[in-house]
Amino acid sequence: MNRTLTLNYRVEPFSEDHTGRLRWGILGNWLLRTASLHAAAHGFGYDDMIRTGHAWVLSRLVVEMERMPRTGEAFSLSTWVPSFYRQFTDRLFSLTAPDGTPLGHARSIWALIDTTTRRPLNLDTLADGGFSAALEPRDVPIAPAGRFRIDAAQPERTLTAGYCDLDINGHVNSVRYIEMALDALGSDRYDTQRPQRIEAAYAAEARMGDAFRLYRQDFSADESAVEIRRADDERSLFKALVRFAPL
Amino acid sequence: MNRTLTLNYRVEPFSEDHTGRLRWGILGNWLLRTASLHAAAHGFGYDDMIRTGHAWVLSRLVVEMERMPRTGEAFSLSTWVPSFYRQFTDRLFSLTAPDGTPLGHARSIWALIDTTTRRPLNLDTLADGGFSAALEPRDVPIAPAGRFRIDAAQPERTLTAGYCDLDINGHVNSVRYIEMALDALGSDRYDTQRPQRIEAAYAAEARMGDAFRLYRQDFSADESAVEIRRADDERSLFKALVRFAPL
Numbered sequence: 001m002n003r004t005l006t007l008n009y010r011v012e013p014f015s016e017d018h019t020g021r022l023r024w025g026i027l028g029n030w031l032l033r034t035a036s037l038h039a040a041a042h043g044f045g046y047d048d049m050i051r052t053g054h055a056w057v058l059s060r061l062v063v064e065m066e067r068m069p070r071t072g073e074a075f076s077l078s079t080w081v082p083s084f085y086r087q088f089t090d091r092l093f094s095l096t097a098p099d100g101t102p103l104g105h106a107r108s109i110w111a112l113i114d115t116t117t118r119r120p121l122n123l124d125t126l127a128d129g130g131f132s133a134a135l136e137p138r139d140v141p142i143a144p145a146g147r148f149r150i151d152a153a154q155p156e157r158t159l160t161a162g163y164c165d166l167d168i169n170g171h172v173n174s175v176r177y178i179e180m181a182l183d184a185l186g187s188d189r190y191d192t193q194r195p196q197r198i199e200a201a202y203a204a205e206a207r208m209g210d211a212f213r214l215y216r217q218d219f220s221a222d223e224s225a226v227e228i229r230r231a232d233d234e235r236s237l238f239k240a241l242v243r244f245a246p247l
Numbered sequence: 248m249n250r251t252l253t254l255n256y257r258v259e260p261f262s263e264d265h266t267g268r269l270r271w272g273i274l275g276n277w278l279l280r281t282a283s284l285h286a287a288a289h290g291f292g293y294d295d296m297i298r299t300g301h302a303w304v305l306s307r308l309v310v311e312m313e314r315m316p317r318t319g320e321a322f323s324l325s326t327w328v329p330s331f332y333r334q335f336t337d338r339l340f341s342l343t344a345p346d347g348t349p350l351g352h353a354r355s356i357w358a359l360i361d362t363t364t365r366r367p368l369n370l371d372t373l374a375d376g377g378f379s380a381a382l383e384p385r386d387v388p389i390a391p392a393g394r395f396r397i398d399a400a401q402p403e404r405t406l407t408a409g410y411c412d413l414d415i416n417g418h419v420n421s422v423r424y425i426e427m428a429l430d431a432l433g434s435d436r437y438d439t440q441r442p443q444r445i446e447a448a449y450a451a452e453a454r455m456g457d458a459f460r461l462y463r464q465d466f467s468a469d470e471s472a473v474e475i476r477r478a479d480d481e482r483s484l485f486k487a488l489v490r491f492a493p494l
Contacts, residue, residue, distance in 0.1 A: 013283040013293055014276055017410065018417040018455070025411055029261055036260040046260055071415070160404065162430025163264065163437045164272050168318070170265040183409025187456030190410045208265070209434030 003136035004080040005038035011069045017190075019247060021068040024182060024195060028175035030077060031063070031106055035091055038079050042134040049112065054121065056110045057202070058174045059088065064142040064197040065095070065104035074098055080136040087111050087120040089131070092140045105140035118205075145199045148219075148241050150227040156184050156216035158231065161206050171205040172237075181226035181240040184214045189244065193222065196245035204237045206230060212237070250383035251327040252285035258316045264437075266494060268315040271429060271442060275422035277324060278310070278353055282338055285326050289381040296359065301368065303357045304449070305421045306335065311389040311444040312342070312351035321345055327383040334358050334367040336378070339387045352387035365452075392446045395466075395488050397474040403431050403463035405478065408453050418452040419484075428473035428487040431461045436491065440469065443492035451484045453477060459484070 009030055011022045039045040039056070049055055069075050079093045093106035111120040123131065159180060167173035178200055206212070211231035218224045222245070228238040256277055258269045286292040286303070296302055316322050326340045340353035358367040370378065406427060414420035425447055453459070458478035465471045469491040475484050 012280055014279045014414065014420070014422075016415045018413040018415060020415050023411065032261045033259055157407065160430070162426075163432075163434070164270065164426035164430050166265040167261065168263045168265060168267050173261070175261075179409075179411035183407070183411050185410075187410070190455065208437065 001041070003134055004078050005034060005041060006076050006078040007034050007037070008074060008076050010074045011071050013071065016071050019194065020070050021194070024198070025175050025179045027063070028178055031093055032174065034077050034079050034093070035108070044131060050115070053115050054112050055115050055169070057113050058108060059111050059202055060109040060145045061106065061174070061200040062142060062145050062198070063104065063106040067103050068194065069097070069103060075103055080138065081134055082137050082139065083135060084123045084131055086122055086124060089123060094140055105142045107140055107142065107144060145201065148225055150215050150217045150225050150239065152215040152217045155213035157214050159212040159214065161208055161210045161212060163208060166208055170207060174202060177202070177228060177238040178240060180214065180228060182242065184216055184226050185224050185242060192247055193244035194247050195242050197243040199241040201239045203239070204235055206237050248288070250381055251325050252281060252288060253323050253325040254281050254284070255321060255323050257321045258318050260318065263318050266441065267317050271445070272422050272426045274310070275425055278340055279421065281324050281326050281340070282355070291378060297362070300362050301359050302362050302416070304360050305355060306358050306449055307356040307392050308353065308421070308447040309389065309392050309445070310351065310353040314350050315441065316344070316350060322350055327385065328381055329384050329386065330382060331370045331378055333369055333371060336370060341387055352389045354387055354389065354391060392448065393488070395472055397462050397464045397472050397486065399462040399464045402460035404461050406459040406461065408455055408457045408459060410455060413455055417454060421449060424449070424475060424485040425487060427461065427475060429489065431463055431473050432471050432489060439494055440491035441494050442489050444490040446488040448486045450486070451482055453484050
């Protein structure tokens with residue numbers, strides 16, 4: 001079986017941002033969708049894992065878009081798993097225009113957890129679970145996630161996680177965190193800048209009704225970060241580092 | 248040409264709510280997408296209208312779902328335009344399971360505005376614009392939007408419209424208003440209830456950075472309403488009446 005899954009997408013009406021380019025939230029959902037279909041095709045999808053009391057949890061996501069496609073533009077989205085190690089699996093993505101021009105790339109890190117203990121498993125012990133057969137050792141030309149710290153003492157804004165933010169597990173879904181972070185980085189800047197690279201780190205799960213504090217830190221005119229903490233215990237749930245490019 | 252456009256959809260991973268059923272936000276986007284493709288097929292789509300300095304603006308949307316499909320379920324979504332009158336066009340929708348069982352219906356009212364004056368046009372004067380040829384006088388079995396008033400004096404919550412809330416015109420997109428309203432109707436209720444009917448009324452356009460006040464009113468244990476007003480001038484932007492059914 002082909003170890004890389006490639007699906008075709010098209011930017012359609014109502015999926016664009018105010019500049020007429022694909023919204024990050026929709027791109028994020030398409031990345032996760034493609035990942036899910038690839039995993040299912042190789043026998044370690046959501047359903048396969050749930051049956052054995054396991055679930056994939058997104059730990060890191062880095063997306064870098066050289067160009068975000070516009071309304072009507074088609075592109076192909078490919079995903080493959082280059083490696084797994086101990087408690088984590090790497091999953092890579094590439095987005096390509098019909099003429100072969102790269103639009104962008106993404107790298108993600110996933111943990112397989114036990115759905116009862118919520119603890120991660122050692123994937124080496126599951127190596128016969130079909131993972132090794134699916135490995136495609138090919139990299140993408142974007143830097144891995146780096147380290148960054150947010151020292152802001154005052155929250156930029158507060159939010160309450162709502163019904164429409166949830167995923168099927170009842171947790172705030174991975175893509176909504178990214179949207180919350182982008183929204184917290186101001187308004188006017190989006191008239192002249194676009195997010196070009198987003199590093200997202202998922203630390204803990206949140207549920208409907210949880211109150212969030214969003215802390216913002218600007219490292220430069222084109223690099224900002226957001227940390228989302230749960231209000232009641234200040235526990236860090238999510239961090240994002242966003243690099244902007246001129247529109 | 249067929250006056251009804253029918254497209255097939257499937258509930259996929261990452262498109263479900265915490266009960267495993269299609270998220271309202273994604274259903275909303277699919278309704279608008281299907282409407283847009285139908286209009287384009289009949290020569291009065293977004294591009295056709297923009298070329299003549301016009302744009303469709305959603306004024307009312309009523310969606311009633313007897314059953315919200317689950318992960319993996321396929322359904323067909325049909326849309327047609329039964330009538331237009333003066334400044335408004337009706338557009339209806341029906342959602343049907345593969346076995347022919349109706350899943351739900353929707354009715355919407357659209358105005359065609361002049362993109363420079365932002366004022367609505369009299370559609371009778373555009374009757375030769377291909378509208379009449381596309382009319383399909385067939386109704387759906389759900390009640391039209393009713394009237395309701397929200398007297399709440401204290402906002403349930405406040406929000407700031409962000410980058411990820413925008414549509415291609417730079418306004419907060421129609422579906423996000425509905426998500427904001429559903430999120431403002433509490434958390435615990437969604438463990439036992441699901442939105443079964445949503446009436447949405449769009450009054451004015453909002454932009455990125457606008458501060459919103461969300462006013463909530465409960466009419467009964469299974470009927471609540473939300474009004475979203477712009478904080479600076481208390482102008483009413485959006486109202487929704489939501490009827491809940493047991494899960």
